[in-house]
Amino acid sequence: MGDWVWDGGRLSIDLLNTVRDRAKAPRETLLTPSDLAAWLSEADLLAGARVDEQALGSARRLRAAIDTLAFPPERPEASAAEEAVTVVNAMAAQAPGGPRLARDGDRLVAVPPAPSVATALARVALDAVDLLTGNELVRVCAAHDCGIRFADRSPARNRQWCSMRRCGNRTKARRHYTRSSGR
Numbered sequence: 001m002g003d004w005v006w007d008g009g010r011l012s013i014d015l016l017n018t019v020r021d022r023a024k025a026p027r028e029t030l031l032t033p034s035d036l037a038a039w040l041s042e043a044d045l046l047a048g049a050r051v052d053e054q055a056l057g058s059a060r061r062l063r064a065a066i067d068t069l070a071f072p073p074e075r076p077e078a079s080a081a082e083e084a085v086t087v088v089n090a091m092a093a094q095a096p097g098g099p100r101l102a103r104d105g106d107r108l109v110a111v112p113p114a115p116s117v118a119t120a121l122a123r124v125a126l127d128a129v130d131l132l133t134g135n136e137l138v139r140v141c142a143a144h145d146c147g148i149r150f151a152d153r154s155p156a157r158n159r160q161w162c163s164m165r166r167c168g169n170r171t172k173a174r175r176h177y178t179r180s181s182g183r
Contacts, residue, residue, distance in 0.1 A: 003029045004039060007163040009151035012128035013138065014043060015063050016070070022140075022147030030059060036117075045120035055117040062091050062121055066128045070138045070149070088132075091125035094118045143167035 008014040018039060020027045030036050033051040036059050040046040065087035068080055096113030103109075113119065131138065137152040141162040148162035161167040 004042065005148055005162065005166075006042075007148060007150055007166065009153060010127055010131050010136075011043060011045070011124045012066050012131050013070075013149050013151055015039075015059070015124050016067055016149045018063065020147075023143075023145050024147075030056060030063075032056070040117065040120050045123060046115050046117065049115075049117050049120070051117055055121070058091070058118075059121055061087050062125055062128075066132075069128075069132050071140070088125050088128050091121050092129055093122070095122035095126055141167050 003020060004014070005017050005020075006014055008017050018029045020029055030039060033053060033056045036056050037046075037049045037051040040049050040051070065084035068084040069088070072081065096119050099110035099112045101108050102111045131151065137157055139150055139152045139159065140146075141148045141150065142160040143162075146162060146167050148166075150159070150162050152159040
């Protein structure tokens with residue numbers, strides 16, 4: 001099991017969260033092709049995948065593009081945003097079509113498309129398209145030492161933490177301790 005968090009609420013955000021500790025010193029968790037293979041498996045996208053350096057680079061480019069579009073810099077360069085759109089679109093275009101028909105003796109059967117790393121990353125890219133064009137808010141955890149991204153689906157659209165069990169409870173406990181100790 002890798003050093004990943006699954007609190008993003010969307011595949012594309014979970015890919016963003018493969019960069020950990022953004023608030024302190026960003027740390028890459030997709031260091032090797034086998035790391036990406038394990039992440040794809042844990043994300044239920046592709047089990048037992050053979051991942052190479054090219055696929056790892058594609059996943060990192062997709063992650064960077066999603067991050068650029070979800071969290072644009074204060075002074076964005078138009079070319080960076082256009083490049084990010086191009087990357088997401090190119091990956092999404094790799095999505096397989098539906099099943100195809102095949103004969104199994106006298107009957108017809110549906111044969112699903114062959115699984116691959118490209119199609120798994122295409123599913124992430126399609127999720128990013130849905131996320132970035134929908135009305136969900138993408139936020140960064142309010143804990144000063146976290147930086148995990150998540151989709152805010154709370155009714156009031158005011159979720160603060162990546163998860164209550166990770167940062168929310170810790171922050172509330174810290175506030176309670178401070179109040180009760182008179183500090």
